[in-house]
Amino acid sequence: MAHRASFTVETxxxxxxxxxxxxxxxxxGAGRVHGLAHVFCHHTSASLIxxxxxxxxxxxxxxxxxxxxxxxxxxxFEHDAEGDxxxxxxxxxxxxxxxxxxxxxxxxxxxxxxxxxYVWEHxxxxxxxxxxxxxxx
Numbered sequence: 001m002a003h004r005a006s007f008t009v010e011t012x013x014x015x016x017x018x019x020x021x022x023x024x025x026x027x028x029g030a031g032r033v034h035g036l037a038h039v040f041c042h043h044t045s046a047s048l049i050x051x052x053x054x055x056x057x058x059x060x061x062x063x064x065x066x067x068x069x070x071x072x073x074x075x076x077f078e079h080d081a082e083g084d085x086x087x088x089x090x091x092x093x094x095x096x097x098x099x100x101x102x103x104x105x106x107x108x109x110x111x112x113x114x115x116x117x118y119v120w121e122h123x124x125x126x127x128x129x130x131x132x133x134x135x136x137x
Contacts, residue, residue, distance in 0.1 A: 002136050003135040003137075004132065004134045005132070006132045007133075008128050009119045009130075009131060010128055011123075011127050013125055014085070015059075015120075016049070016062075016063075016120050017120075018116050020053070020111070020116045020117045020118075023037065023102070023109065023133055024109050026133035033104065033106075034104060034106070035136050036102065036104060037101070037103075037135050038099060040099045040131065040132045040133075040134070041119060041130075042129070043093075045090055045093055045122050045127075046089075046119055047119075048097055048117065048120070049062075049097070049117075049120050051115070053114055059118070066095075070091045072124070089122035090122075092120075096120060104137070
């Protein structure tokens with residue numbers, strides 16, 4: 001059995017956006033099944049992360065680390081069609097992930113106590129990001 005839903009996330013620019021409740025809501029109507037939720041971000045300059053959800057400094061530290069690892073405007077990069085953050089956003093997405101697999105038990109996400117699901121926007125300007133959730137049981 002498969003169940004599928006999609007939603008969009010309006011970002012305000014670079015940063016993390018908690019989508020845990022929206023992913024859980026995408027499972028509504030699937031019933032009390034056991035399986036895997038495949039969560040997919042349809043973009044090449046935003047990614048998905050499973051991360052600490054209690055202390056926002058964890059996500060700020062991730063942003064700081066990636067800013068050092070892949071700085072905007074690095075002269076190494078040829079691809080800058082949409083600005084200094086264009087190629088760094090693509091690299092950050094490749095280094096993270098476009099999809100997550102999350103266990104589902106009795107129709108609910110089976111996350112750990114301090115885990116949340118986030119869209120990580122890697123561009124500095126606002127974007128609309130599409131996320132699909134497919135439950136396979």
